[in-house]
Amino acid sequence: MLRMRPTTLPPSDNVFTWPVRIYWEDTDAGGIVFYANYLKFFERARTEWLRAKGVEQRQLQQDTGCIFVVSDVQIKYLRSARLDDQLLVTAHLSELGRSSFTIHQEALLIAKDAAPVVLCKGSVRVGWIHGQTSKPARIPPDLQQALKG
Amino acid sequence: MLRMRPTTLPPSDNVFTWPVRIYWEDTDAGGIVFYANYLKFFERARTEWLRAKGVEQRQLQQDTGCIFVVSDVQIKYLRSARLDDQLLVTAHLSELGRSSFTIHQEALLIAKDAAPVVLCKGSVRVGWIHGQTSKPARIPPDLQQALKG
Amino acid sequence: MLRMRPTTLPPSDNVFTWPVRIYWEDTDAGGIVFYANYLKFFERARTEWLRAKGVEQRQLQQDTGCIFVVSDVQIKYLRSARLDDQLLVTAHLSELGRSSFTIHQEALLIAKDAAPVVLCKGSVRVGWIHGQTSKPARIPPDLQQALKG
Amino acid sequence: MLRMRPTTLPPSDNVFTWPVRIYWEDTDAGGIVFYANYLKFFERARTEWLRAKGVEQRQLQQDTGCIFVVSDVQIKYLRSARLDDQLLVTAHLSELGRSSFTIHQEALLIAKDAAPVVLCKGSVRVGWIHGQTSKPARIPPDLQQALKG
Secondary structure, eight states: OOOOSOEEOOOOSOOEEEEEEOOGGGBOTTSSBOTTHHHHHHHHHHHHHHHHTTOOHHHHHHHHSEEEEEEEEEEEEOSOOOTTOEEEEEEEEEEEOSSEEEEEEEEEEEOTTSOOEEEEEEEEEEEEEETTTOOBOOOOHHHHHHHHO | OOOOSOEEOOOOSOOEEEEEEOOGGGBOTTSSBOTTHHHHHHHHHHHHHHHHTTOOHHHHHHHHSEEEEEEEEEEEEOSOOOTTOEEEEEEEEEEEOSSEEEEEEEEEEEOTTSOOEEEEEEEEEEEEEETTTOOBOOOOHHHHHHHHO | OOOOSOEEOOOOSOOEEEEEEOOGGGBOTTSSBOTTHHHHHHHHHHHHHHHHTTOOHHHHHHHHSEEEEEEEEEEEEOSOOOTTOEEEEEEEEEEEOSSEEEEEEEEEEEOTTSOOEEEEEEEEEEEEEETTTOOBOOOOHHHHHHHHO | OOOOSOEEOOOOSOOEEEEEEOOGGGBOTTSSBOTTHHHHHHHHHHHHHHHHTTOOHHHHHHHHSEEEEEEEEEEEEOSOOOTTOEEEEEEEEEEEOSSEEEEEEEEEEEOTTSOOEEEEEEEEEEEEEETTTOOBOOOOHHHHHHHHO
8 A cells, every 4th residue: 555755743732532431332241341442432533533624434435436444553452441431532643645644543531530541542544545446546635634734 | 114915934944043152242341242232143144044045145236236124123132142152043034025024033042961042032124125225126036036945 | 021010101301312423333335324233322322311310330230239131122224324424312211110111212313404314213121130140130219210210 | 561571482384263254244334344343353263262272261261360351453454355255364373471472363355266365464462461450460371381282
C-alpha cells in the first residue's frame, strides 16, 4: 500500500475525545472488556472525529466510490474496563500521506474523584481505497484539508 | 411484508445440525453467553443449512440482486452456555411461502456422558427482498426447490 | 421459570428513550444493520433505563449475588438501518412479576425533516436469578419499587 | 507487566491452524470483514491451540484463579475477506516468558485451485494474571511445558 511523502503533524492540545459506556455486550467471562472490542471503540471515535470535520462516511462512499480501511494496528493493553465503566476514547492525527493517514488513539477510564487512567493506547493506519477494486487511491484535496483541519 | 399461501411442511427426522463452540467473544461478565449471540449461532446454522442445499448467499446476491433478511424472531432462553461449551444448533424449515420462509431452530448443549440439553429455541421468519429497494420479491422456483429439498 | 401474579401496568407517556448511532461494527455486507445487533441496542437502552432509576447492575450483582437474564424475546423487523443512521431506542415496562419483568422496546430511525420511523419492535422478558445457581430469585422490594417508579 | 528472561523459540514446521468460515455477523457495509473481527478469529485459534495441548481455559481458571489476557497486539491487514470465504488461522509460539508468551498469527484465505493468500498477520502478547487482582503471575511449570510442547 502506498505511503508517499507523509507529513508528520505537530502534536497539539486539540485531541478529539468521544465517550464510550461499557455494556454487557462488551464484556467477557473474565469480567472485563474483550480485547477486540477496544478496536470497535477506536473506530467509533474515528468516525465521530471525521463527523466533527463534516465527513459522513456513507455519503463519502456514495460520492467517491472509495472507503477508508485499516491497514495497520498497534495496541498496548494496560488495564481492564468492566461493566458500567465510563470511558473516553481519543483520536489524534499523527501522520497524513497521499493515500493514508495514521491516528493515535487511547481509551481512558473516567471515574469520579480520580484522574483518568489509560486502559489501552495504540496507533491505527487507515488507507483510502477504491471500494470495488480495493486498490489504494489518492485522498481528494478537500478530504485532505478536512483531515488536517 | 407478503405472506401468501404458505405451505406448512410436515415435521421430519431430517433436522439439519451445525456445531458451535463457545469462545471468549461469545461470553459476558455474567460468565454466560450473551443473549444476542444465539442469533449469530442461529444465522450460522441457517447459512450452513443453505450451503448444504447448494445455496451460497454471496453468489446468490450477485446472481439475483436479492438477499434474505430476517423479519421476525421468537426465542425462549432456557439454560445458559459457558466458555468452552460445545453446542449443536438445529435448523428445520417449518413453513415456506412465496417470498418468505420460517425456520425452527434450537441450540443444544452437548456434553460427554449426558443427553443433549436444550439451551434455547425459537423460530425465525426470513424474507426474500431486493437488495436496493428492500421490497419483497418472489423466491425463484429453483431456490424454492432447494429450500424444500 | 416462575411467573407468579404478574401485575399488568397501565401504558403511559413516560417512555424511556436512548440514542444509538450506527457504526461500521453494526452493519453487515447487505449494507444494513445485522439483525442480532438490535438486541444489543435493546440491552443498552434497558441498562440506561435501569441506571436512570438508580440501578447500576455491576453494583447490584456484588450486593445481591443475583443478575438479570433474558428469558424470552419477540421481535419484528420492519425496516433497516444503515451506517451513520441515528436511532432512538425505547424501553417501557409492560409487566412486573415476582421474579421477572417484561419490557416493550422499539428502535426508531430519527431523520431531519421527517417523522420517526419504527425499524423494529418487540418485547423482552427478563428474569432475576442467582448468579451461581441460575435459579430464579424473588426481586427485592426496593428493586421492585425502582422498576415500577 | 513482567517479561523476565524470555526464551526465543526456534521456528518450526509445526504451525497450528484452525479453520474459520466468514458469516454475515463478520462482515460490514463495506462488503468485507470488519477489522476488529480478525482479533476474534485469532483468539479462537489460540483457544484451540491451547485445547490441542490439553489446556481448557474455563477449567484452568477454576483450578488456578488465573487467566490469560492480551497485553499487546500488532497486526497488518493486507487483503480483505468476504461473506462465505473460508479462512485458515495460524498460531505459532514465538516467545515464552515467566508470566507471558508471544504468539505469531496469520489469517489465510483458502480458495479452490489457488494458493493460500495471507489476509492479515500479526503478533499477540498474552500475559498470565490473577483474575481478581489483575496482577501478573508466574505461569505454572506444567502449563509452561504444555505451551512449549
